[in-house]
Amino acid sequence: MSRSVHAGPEDGWHATVSPDSQFLPEKGRYHLYIGLFCPFAHRANLVRHIKGLTDIIAISVVKPYPKGDHKGWPGWQFPQSDEEYPDATVDKLFGSKYLHEVYFKADKEYKGRYFVPALWDKKTKTLVNNESAELLRDLQTGFDSLLPPAQVRKTLYPAHLRSKIDEISAWMQRDLNTGVYKAGFAPDQETYEKNLPAVFGSLNKLEKIVHENGGPYVLGKEMTELDVRLYATLVRFDVVYVQHFKCNLGMIRREYPVLHAWLKRMYWAEPGYKETTNFKHIKENYTKSHQDINPKAITPVGPWPDIEEFYEEDYSKIKPGGVSMPEVLEHEAKL
Template identity: 40%
Template sequence: MSVNKPWADPKDGAFKRQVSSFRETISPNHPVFKPANGRYWLYVSLACPWAHRTLITRALKGLTSVIGVSVVHWHMDSKGWKFFPDESQSTSRDLCFEPSGGVKCLPQSHSTKGLTPETYRAGIDGTIDHNYNFKRLSELYYKADPDYAARFTVPVLWDLETKTIVNNESSEIIRIFNSGVFNEFADPSVPSIDLLPKELESEIDEVNGWVYDNINNGVYKAGFAEKQDVYEHEVINIFTHLKKLEEILQNKYVKLVEKYGEQEALSKLFVVGEQLTEADVRLYPTIVRFDPVYVQHFKCNISTIRDGFKMVDLWLRNIYWNYEPFHSTTSFDHIKLHYTRSHTRINPLGITPLGPKPDIGSL
């Protein structure tokens, strides 16, 4: 599907998200996809919130040297995602990318003046496809399935041994990474963390359910709506659930201050329980994009996070500044440029707003 055609059902004007096609897992008992160091590769966009959660989990679990990564260009056109075209630049060490295929984005923005979808700045706008030197993500999908006939989405978890896609559903990829199947290969200097502890699993699943439908996917349902009544329904629903999230965090923070004192309370302010979990990983990519993109581009402008949801903003700033895997994988340049330059049906002139400033507040 072209990104310049409607993403909404022409009958009711409502956004419909594509269901992921590849849904395998990795485990010692799997007949094909068994854990190994260097066997699997992650294809992502730094702009995409679904891909972002896999990058965060990969870093949190100490897998940056176990599972390689290639990053598509921020611009997506009618043919889908594309890679950096110049193989000679693949070893450039610049803003975001390391020669090993690592990702480390700095919290700063570059001028967008003069940038076009054909701009290729080594180390900033994307990487090559490190494995096959493909020019398009679509080529990877066709390598896995020559008859593939759906959209070419990120993230993609690729198996270098069988040369096929293991999984392209982000919620399942992050559970594969968290499952422990790669623990023996993980970086021992990264503190061990379980993002899905058994005692919190049911609560995490419950929160993930309403956050996904009403906030994660909610911004897309509002932004791609093609009828006024559909848009209004969806945007009101988003803010109803942001208010719910605000109340949850506010009540938790009050109890944490009473229990630990104000200084320690912030270190335990998470969506579920008193530790970082999958619920935080899944919520963060949407909230960090909200003020810079969703407010103006998707017309989610009843309020910004920073002005209307003080506890959500505190949670966001704490996660961003105090947990390196979150801020090192957050590229505000890719986020702003992708949405405003790729969705020409929404923003036909491709003008990228300068604000908000700053992209995220200090802590």
């Protein structure tokens, strides 16, 4: 598959690392810029862990705040030493203060936003890709020629599940992964109330899907991209989205027992998930960088704990939950 690398200053980067692209798989050649708070960067970092790429692709981690203004300027910052903010790192390639410096090295006319995640190529000195859905897909296979057979076999997009994954990803992205932002950043009461039911309609639907498939993953026995996409949003849900984005018709830990059991298992038992989750970065990013939503920047301490510990593995013993508000049920019925 080949995409245009970067169509111009208004566009992001969409290339792939692969043996038949200009971006050949090589150990140490690529560098991934992420924020530990960001659910989209989380996707890329999770695949990096799941596929055993942590020694092949190094990372730099921006601080969770401050964020840029409404146009994104000046955007994410790196600490100037690794001690400044725990688990944020200096820019290991260039020692930059701002992530935008890296973007301007790739295109000095760049006019888009300075997003994490972003993958940099040291050899051609440019960005390869800054779109999490593409990185999630591409990093699964791009480095296979460097990996042992057991790692090569790991795929999150197996051929026989592709149509299901594509179908569910589309509404999960619209209603849940970005749905929480559409509710949380709503400029007025009416928009907020209009955008909220989709979030819980999609959760209701997912609660049933996971229950029917019997676990341990969303589609049953195989971990897929859906688990990565869902995890990155659900692990932030109770701790941030419920209060900060006012997605408070229910909590995962209270209204969604199946999704709650799934989430806890992913966090505690599935390699890569706990290691890539940092609740301090998550909580402080949202609550200390959205001045219009939380002007005093006080980070709520609860809920406590960030994630609970014990979980049921036999989903047939769990009665699925959900939110029964009529607007939510109406949305769920459309999915």
